[in-house]
Amino acid sequence: MRNKIQRNMVFMIVLTLLASYAFIIGIVYNQTYRIMRQDARQEAAYIKEAINLLGSQYLQEMDDVNTDTRVTQIDEEGTVLYDSHGINSKDENHAQRKEIKEALEKGHGQAKRMSETVGQELYYYATLLEDGTVLRVAKSMDGVSSTAVRVLPYMFGIGIALVVIAWRLSKWMASRLVQPINELDLEHPIDNDVYEELTPLLLSMESQKKEKEKNEQMRKEFSANVSHELKTPLTSISGYAEIMKSGLVKPDDVPGFAERIYKEASRLIVLVEDIIKLSKLDEGGVGLEKETVNLYAICEDVLVRLENMAERHHVSMDLSGETVEFEGVYRILDEMVWNLCENAVKYNKPGGRVHVWVGSTLSGPKIIVKDTGIGIPEEEQERIFERFYRVDKSHSKETGGTGLGLSIVKHGAVIHNIQIRTDSEVGKGTTITLSFLKGDSVSGTEAQ
Numbered sequence: 221m222r223n224k225i226q227r228n229m230v231f232m233i234v235l236t237l238l239a240s241y242a243f244i245i246g247i248v249y250n251q252t253y254r255i256m257r258q259d260a261r262q263e264a265a266y267i268k269e270a271i272n273l274l275g276s277q278y279l280q281e282m283d284d285v286n287t288d289t290r291v292t293q294i295d296e297e298g299t300v301l302y303d304s305h306g307i308n309s310k311d312e313n314h315a316q317r318k319e320i321k322e323a324l325e326k327g328h329g330q331a332k333r334m335s336e337t338v339g340q341e342l343y344y345y346a347t348l349l350e351d352g353t354v355l356r357v358a359k360s361m362d363g364v365s366s367t368a369v370r371v372l373p374y375m376f377g378i379g380i381a382l383v384v385i386a387w388r389l390s391k392w393m394a395s396r397l398v399q400p401i402n403e404l405d406l407e408h409p410i411d412n413d414v415y416e417e418l419t420p421l422l423l424s425m426e427s428q429k430k431e432k433e434k435n436e437q438m439r440k441e442f443s444a445n446v447s448h449e450l451k452t453p454l455t456s457i458s459g460y461a462e463i464m465k466s467g468l469v470k471p472d473d474v475p476g477f478a479e480r481i482y483k484e485a486s487r488l489i490v491l492v493e494d495i496i497k498l499s500k501l502d503e504g505g506v507g508l509e510k511e512t513v514n515l516y517a518i519c520e521d522v523l524v525r526l527e528n529m530a531e532r533h534h535v536s537m538d539l540s541g542e543t544v545e546f547e548g549v550y551r552i553l554d555e556m557v558w559n560l561c562e563n564a565v566k567y568n569k570p571g572g573r574v575h576v577w578v579g580s581t582l583s584g585p586k587i588i589v590k591d592t593g594i595g596i597p598e599e600e601q602e603r604i605f606e607r608f609y610r611v612d613k614s615h616s617k618e619t620g621g622t623g624l625g626l627s628i629v630k631h632g633a634v635i636h637n638i639q640i641r642t643d644s645e646v647g648k649g650t651t652i653t654l655s656f657l658k659g660d661s662v663s664g665t666e667a668q
Contacts, residue, residue: 229390230383233412244375253343256359258263260345263289264357272350276302284658290342290358294320295351313354319346323354332361376463451483462482513553515544515585516578521575522557526565534570537561541578544585546656552632557587558627560652564591567650593644604642605630 279293279302293302296370298589314320322329323346335342346354346639377507410426432554461476463469469477516539530537546553557576564574577588597605605626633640637657644650 229393230387233386233390234383237382241375241379245313247436253361256361257343260343260357264345264347267291267357268347268349268355269409273488276351285426288360292358294346294352294354294356296324296352307314312557317344319344319356320354322484323348360499370384398584413571417489439573453488455480456484457488479486487565494542510547513546513548513550515546515553515587516541517543517580518550518554519561519587522554522561525558526561528560530565530574533572535565535566535568535572535574537565537574539576541579544578544580545586546636548636549632551634556629556654557589559629560589560654562591563625564593564650567591572649581655583655583657587654588651590649590651592649595648596642596644596650597646598644599641600646605640649653 262293267278268279277294279291284667289304291302291304292300292314293326294300298313298317298320300312300314319329328345328347329451332345333342333344334340335358342358343361344356344358346356349355384491406425410422448651464474464477517518519541520541523539526537534564561574561576569576575590577586577587577590584663630640632638633654639655641655642650643653
């Protein structure tokens with residue numbers, strides 16, 4: 221980065237110098253050209269005055285004067301009457317020359333062009349004499365160009381000196397610019413007092429750091445919870461099996477012990493299955509293709525499968541609404557509705573009720589699961605979707621489950637762009653709404 225800054229700074233300085241050189245040369249050229257034109261006009265005015273006083277013989281006297289100025293006298297027909305540099309051009313007709321035409325029409329004229337006679341670029345100034353002829357003064361442009369060229373070596377020397385100085389300054393400046401970046405405290409991004417332009421980057425780093433710490437904490441909690449949840453049924457299975465192996469169990473008690481082992485093993489299988497489901501959902505439902513799903517049919521099927529559980533808990537269930545189709549993963553949507561309805565039954569009161577509504581709204585399809593159960597305290601509502609989190613920990617063994625059901629619901633909502641809203645009051649019941657958002661709305665959970 222330091223080298224890049226140095227190169228860019230030196231490049232900009234060199235570019236500026238070149239532009240300055242071109243500008244200065246242009247100024248020198250134009251200024252020299254302006255002075256040369258002024259000299260040509262003054263010389264023409266002087267010669268004109270002398271001819272008007274002394275006559276055309278004054279021009280003959282100029283032959284003995286060594287000068288770079290070329291003086292020509294031309295009559296109205298364009299014939300050269302006098303040329304201070306010889307008679308090569310006397311055979312040429314000058315009537316159509318720009319400066320001659322202007323002088324005959326306006327009294328004076330000027331032009332700049334390559335002279336075929338002397339092989340140089342000349343500046344011509346013509347003025348009309350009292351006798352009707354035209355006096356023309358010509359000066360070479362080589363002096364103008366050579367003046368501009370003579371400046372170049374000095375400018376080149378100054379340029380080299382400036383580039384060397386610029387290189388050293390850019391090296392020093394680049395080091396100063398880069399030093400605060402090299403000294404950034406990446407462990408505490410927002411504590412760095414550096415360039416304002418880096419603030420969005422540092423805020424992003426701080427956000428990523430917090431997210432990483434949060435994910436790490438969740439990973440540790442998840443590992444600890446998984447270890448605990450796996451250890452509990454395994455310990456029970458191991459204990460019962462050990463007692464049976466030692467022969468301390470009466471033949472009549474064997475079926476009871478076997479049933480306990482079976483229940484714990486079943487609980488272990490459910491837990492592993494839920495962990496596998498969460499793993500797939502963490503990967504964004506890899507390998508699961510979306511299809512057109514009938515949300516009403518899913519809810520209807522889930523309630524049929526929960527009939528036996530509802531009877532055991534003395535809870536009634538009913539479904540209302542309309543057929544609604546949605547593009548999603550059937551297995552995940554089915555699992556989401558199952559977990560919501562299962563919780564509504566498990567955490568209900570004897571004689572309670574679970575009502576499920578499916579329908580379309582202006583904002584999109586919705587599924588509402590409402591129960592008359594024990595409810596969720598307000599301070600717990602934001603945490604119910606965490607893995608292994610249970611509101612009523614004292615009855616977790618009794619109600620069964622793995623504590624992963626609502627986490628599966630949350631992950632399924634992210635995949636399908638579904639917003640979850642929770643409305644609950646302790647002792648009165650809970651209502652959970654799944655809103656299938658349209659467009660690119662961000663899915664999430666909302667407690668009320």
